[in-house]
Amino acid sequence: MTPAYDLVAALPKVLLHDHLDGGLRPATIVELAREAGHTLPATDPDELGRWFVAAADSGSLERYLETFAHTVAVMQTPDALRRVAREAAVDLAADGVVYAEQRYAPEQHLEGGLTLQQVVDAVQAGFAEGVAEAASQGREIRIGTLLSAMRHADRADEIAALALANRDAGVVGFDIAGAEAGFPASRLATAFRSLRDAWFPVTVHAGEADGLGSITEALGVGALRLGHGVRVLDDITLHEPGTDGAPPAATLGRLAAWVRDRRVPLETCPSSNVQTGAAASVAEHPVTLLRRLGFAVTVNTDNRLQSGTSLTRELALLVEHAGWTVDDVRDVTLTAAENAFLPQDERAELIDRAILPGYTHDGTGRHRA
Template sequence: MTIDESAIRALPKVVLHDHLDGGLRPATIVELAAQIGHTLPTTDPAELGAWFVQAASSGTLELYLETFDHTVAVMQTEEGLRRVARESVLDLAADGVVYAEQRYAPEQHVQRGLSLQQVVDAVQAGFAEGVAAAAAQGRTIRIGTLITAMRHADRGDEIAALALANRGDGVVGFDIAGAENGFLPSRHASAFRTLAQAFFPATVHAGEAAGVDSIAEAVHVAGATRLGHGVRIVEDIDILDADGETLQARLGDLAHWVRDHQIPLELCPSSNVQTAAAASIAEHPITLLKELGFAVTVNTDNRLQSGTTLTREMSLLHTEVGWTLDDLRDATLTAAWNAFIHHDERERLVDELILPGFRQGGNGRHRA
């Protein structure tokens, strides 16, 4: 079966790894930057969008992260945060996303005097506005918020406490992000202990710029129930035979642990290529990991920097690697069943939105 992009866009989708400060509309950046006097590389929205993709495609995570200087700069006021959050929801809903976990680091948005709680309140207000506006357009979407601590800073305990303080107001999980090399999860071990004792889930950026040591700490020190990226788990896998009918591979102890416990991998194909964690979409380990039985999910990471959508990521996997509708459904179900919402809520998400949408095959718009 050949699936066209419009059919994939119509499918109900779940994204677990999507950064709020990596999904701004270029035109919004231009308008907000003008209001605060922030200088941009260009004030033409189309050119600015292209600049973000080009700058993010430098080949290293560190240079990729420098593009956020501009997005974070325009997210320092309640108005700016609310607008960005509202528009993010609308853009995701227009792409067929029915559940999204949006992550951001409140500590990065206090440069103009907002408190951490004011940042959270503004973002949550924007999410609520976006959900309501999407509903008015006939689209259903739910947002779960992941509060992120920057791994190179020393505010892990404070940010973990912030996440816990807002767990009943839309915040569903915790994350650490930023430069991975040299800043392993153990740096925030006390924060992760606090979260575990409070029965609060965490995902950890690991196995993107750093290798298996980072993944091991994410699992055993941070107690991560999902892995942000995790693409470099392949470094603990030896392929013995890829030519026969059955893929033969030898897994190391860590790879076995991740697969045996079905710890979901929040894989982001285009972003991983940009940061050189993968050579190309065709060579991305996501397909190998799927075939080996790992819990694979498909994600966008930063829609602005990658010039992408979840529809585009899935379309690339279909056209360049041969993923089928069943493959896309399985990855979507894996994402839904591993969302940081309660089990009964996941059941409703799967039974009422995802399975009916896939049975229709993208509203019937696939072609054989």
């Protein structure tokens, strides 16, 4: 714990990019694996938690994704799915998150004989239980669900239809996930077309392990946000770093200018991006430069288990290592809230009631939660 961590912990936060199967408690994995007969690399929860972080620290997105074999394996029954979802809501609320969008791929949870709809029903029940449990502890959180289709598979049309069938039952958006390189978003064009025709929000993992072409593909299929998106930096030429609060002098290519000028939000995930090689360090993470250049950036966790992190930790690291201030934290929180896949009136209410009061000053000039 550091002063920056304590400061950020007290502030209300919004999380747009967090994978349900990347946020399990290690102790829960151990218990569920024992019930399922699944062999883990370690059975002590602390040791297992360290293993996940070490295994994800490879510099490769593909190697990073291999760690999910263990979390997905223990999420194949209604009870397990409900428990994981409930604990995710409780843990996020304890971290000061007032709104979170949780994403997962229903197609990965069918090995126990569940249908796609049964998977969604179990997860939604768990979220409802977790929100109620958090409320009983004096913490308020709202959860919106994003259903992900795996980009290398051929079930995107089914998952899109599933998302639409549950749009009034807590599912607020659609996503595609998995290995980025070699699996362009356009190969799932019919799914995106059906979602666009139904006016349903879409975010796409893009610009993390692949470059500008991936971002172009995502925008071409109608992505309203970019999952990670940090490789947009490849379309920016920096001339001078900028001093005394002035933004850096830079030339933006047409794609980067489109993303900035159209205010397409970037769902950046600092620690995860360092682990997969998309950024050299948190101190040098593109989110700071992109923010100074006027891009709509948000800060997220991606996978709390694999990164050994929380949203408080991600923001505190930027305060400690990249010179961020409370005002920066407030601004990216507001950007996240403004771009949540919620109706406009509900976003405004979230901001006015749950976020802005946490960033007001008291008489000493300190921020109070």
